[in-house]
Amino acid sequence: MSSARGESGNFHPPNRPLSDSHEASFGEIRSRYRRFAEHEAKGVSPLYEQLARAVAGSDALLRFVASLPEPKQQPNLVFAAVRHLYGTPRDPAHLAGLVERHGEPVRALVLARSTQTNEPGRCATLLPVLARLPQPLALLEVGASAGLCLLPDLYAYDYGRVCLRPDNDDGYDAPVFPCRANERTPIPERMPRIVWRAGIDLNPLDVADPEEAAWLQTLVWPGQEARAQRLRAAMEISRAHPPRVVKGDLVHGLRALAATAPADATLVVFHSAVLFYVDPGQRARFAELVRELGGVWISNESPSVLPQVAARLDVEPREDRFLLAVDGEPVAFTGPHGQSIDWIS
Ligand SMILES: C[S@@+](CC[C@H](N)C(=O)[O-])C[C@H]1O[C@@H](n2cnc3c(N)ncnc32)[C@H](O)[C@@H]1O
Incomplete structure (x- = not known):
């Protein structure tokens, strides 16, 4: 699993484009977020649809998701962790900014929690x-x-x-x-x-x-x-x-x-x-x-x-x-x- 953690332990979304090997491993995450947008969020939560598409199209956000263990890469878990800590992102740029500034606390919450619901x-x-x-x-x-x-x-x-x-x-x-x-x-x-x-x-x-x-x-x-x-x-x-x-x-x-x-x-x-x-x-x-x-x-x-x-x-x-x-x-x-x-x- 590749990691986007910097020396300080903080998450630093890099600006450089993805390499070919990263491209291959991020491809699955990109598809997963696109599928989530298209088949789960569409018609249910326009904001989650928009955020999931934004992750699929952002090298920095893909890098962050790829740094999580595979079972923890679920869109609804990652989005819930951000919302729980910092409120609901207004739009994709807000999400990217929160993840850039607070990658470590978001990661810790994603690792500690699951999408266990009760309806x-x-x-x-x-x-x-x-x-x-x-x-x-x-x-x-x-x-x-x-x-x-x-x-x-x-x-x-x-x-x-x-x-x-x-x-x-x-x-x-x-x-x-x-x-x-x-x-x-x-x-x-x-x-x-x-x-x-x-x-x-x-x-x-x-x-x-x-x-x-x-x-x-x-x-x-x-x-x-x-x-x-x-x-x-x-x-x-x-x-x-x-x-x-x-x-x-x-x-x-x-x-x-x-x-x-x-x-x-x-x-x-x-x-x-x-x-x-x-x-x-x-x-x-x-x-x-x-x-x-x-x-x-x-x-x-x-x-x-x-x-x-x-x-x-x-x-x-x-x-x-x-x-x-x-x-x-x-x-x-x-x-x-x-x-x-x-x-x-
Ligand atoms: C999606 S939640 C559904 C909760 C509740 N039944 C509802 O309808 O809101 C699934 C629940 O099943 C529990 N669960 C999964 N596998 C289990 C097992 N082998 N034994 C007991 N509980 C289990 C999980 O911990 C979780 O609380």
Whole structure:
């Protein structure tokens, strides 16, 4: 890995053009940032699109990114680190100036953090399933992050034709998650009754820690202010009603945690945007384990992550949507942030 660190340890973006060998190794980073601009940021965050294109076109910024370990070269991680420390860059020139002046602190934060997020909006797509199960429920979330998806009954939802509020919402400002739902979606009339909740994660986040809460907010892209506002409100609720999230692996820690759930509630093991990070062998072991536990299994993942579930569809799944399934049976396509649900049958 080439380094752009100067003798003083500070980052000095050089003015000289890239050499041929640098050109070859920077080519991948340039493509990655262009792909990010074109396929991820476009239409979602105009600023991130502009910044990513600027990195792809700047020798100095490419040099900085190339000096990071490969897994840390992700555009959203690098941009979040800059924003967390110095505020959101106004434009590419501002980004280049911040990286030139503050390369070392940005690098340190990139190395210390990851793009681990928690999206409470996904509760809007879980709720139609949760409300139809025999009540009360014992919720066990694997890959829970900060545990914000363990509090679905404490948020409000706007499904267009129906709005749902927490049963006892006096005295606090529940975030309202908008979710476009097709006609077939069984929109719940009342909140599920949750009597127990717990999560497991390799790295549980604590929203009572101001630094961790601020980092979670920084991971919401510029241009998504309403989403950031709802995240702040959900974190506020979570600080008042902290969900229990234990440190552990979803295969190795699951059985012990499930054993602490009350026997007279429906055990629901659920996860969203998690199995992508787990290798296929562990995914299969996990699916087996959930079945052995005898609870209800709700998965909300990209269709390619659980091919045996996607194989049960009679339509081609779209890559830009998650597949919601109950006990391995597909029930709906969902927006990855919980912004939509299209019930299948
Ligand atoms: C993209 S986040 C999704 C968080 C949350 N499920 C949500 O929907 O907002 C993925 C989470 O999965 C966790 N994770 C990844 N692999 C894991 C494993 N083997 N066991 C437990 N948690 C894992 C990560 O630490 C991270 O918190």
